[in-house]
Ligand SMILES: NC(=O)C1=CN([C@@H]2O[C@H](COP(=O)(O)OP(=O)(O)OC[C@H]3O[C@@H](n4cnc5c(N)ncnc54)[C@H](OP(=O)(O)O)[C@@H]3O)[C@@H](O)[C@H]2O)C=CC1
């Protein structure tokens with residue numbers, strides 16, 4: 001197990017991972033350090049909220065970390081790596097969660113044989129329920145992969161994928177929670193418009209999503225079969241699904257995933 005972990009980047013994803021790690025007990029708070037580019041207030045907030053160390057000095061942050069987690073936007077990767085490169089050594093493991101940016105590109109930015117793992121978690125890490133995909137760069141060993149799998153397994157599920165699949169994985173699992181939230185927002189808006197109070201709508205929707213997820217997990221059935229089981233001929237579900245078809249729901253969702261995937265490819269090409 002890693003002894004010390006440094007977060008470079010202290011935004012929403014860093015916080016999700018950080019809180020997931022602390023909740024799971026994977027690392028004690030004393031072993032975690034966080035830094036960012038310039039937002040001191042944000043560091044103070046995280047320091048207070050999670051009782052962790054934060055320092056603006058990146059050298060100090062990465063110096064004795066076993067794992068350095070890069071949680072910056074893809075377009076900030078180069079500057080972030082520039083600021084820590086000289087303080088890294090090949091005994092450390094660098095994990096990047098940036099969308100689109102390949103391990104090859106990261107290694108080129110580093111210009112050194114530092115082991116690199118690329119991971120694509122999602123914000124459900126904060127609740128220990130991320131679906132994280134992981135791939136390893138050319139300098140990372142099976143042991144480094146095992147460390148990353150162990151780390152992200154404490155935040156939900158962790159699955160190794162081929163690097164070429166990372167764009168697709170990002171589109172369905174990294175971005176995925178947002179699409180589910182959008183669906184819930186839309187159903188909630190319709191329920192409220194029909195007169196249901198917000199709290200009741202939210203309670204029912206949360207359990208409906210959780211129940212459907214549980215059925216997908218435990219029933220062994222395809223989603224299409226589960227959908228058919230809900231749909232009585234001539235009933236309410238059929239009426240609702242027909243409205244979705246009129247709105248080209250399937251096509252819209254497929255376009256959504258394709259657009260997210262294409263954006264991931266674009267983000268990786270900006271270097
Ligand atoms: N949000 C999500 O659901 C997911 C995001 N990701 C990936 O995670 C990464 C971070 O996303 P997210 O947390 O949403 O982004 P945020 O914008 O919330 O956070 C970005 C963080 O990076 C910091 N930063 C920027 N430049 C530097 C630098 N040179 N050195 C150190 N820190 C720096 C910022 O600091 P400051 O505020 O001081 O500028 C900020 O703390 C992205 O690459 C994204 O693709 C992956 C999976 C899911």
Ligand SMILES: O=C(O)[C@@H]1CCC=N1
Nearest residue numbers: 098099170174175176
């Ligand atoms: O929207 C993004 O670019 C990031 C990557 C996956 C989820 N959020």
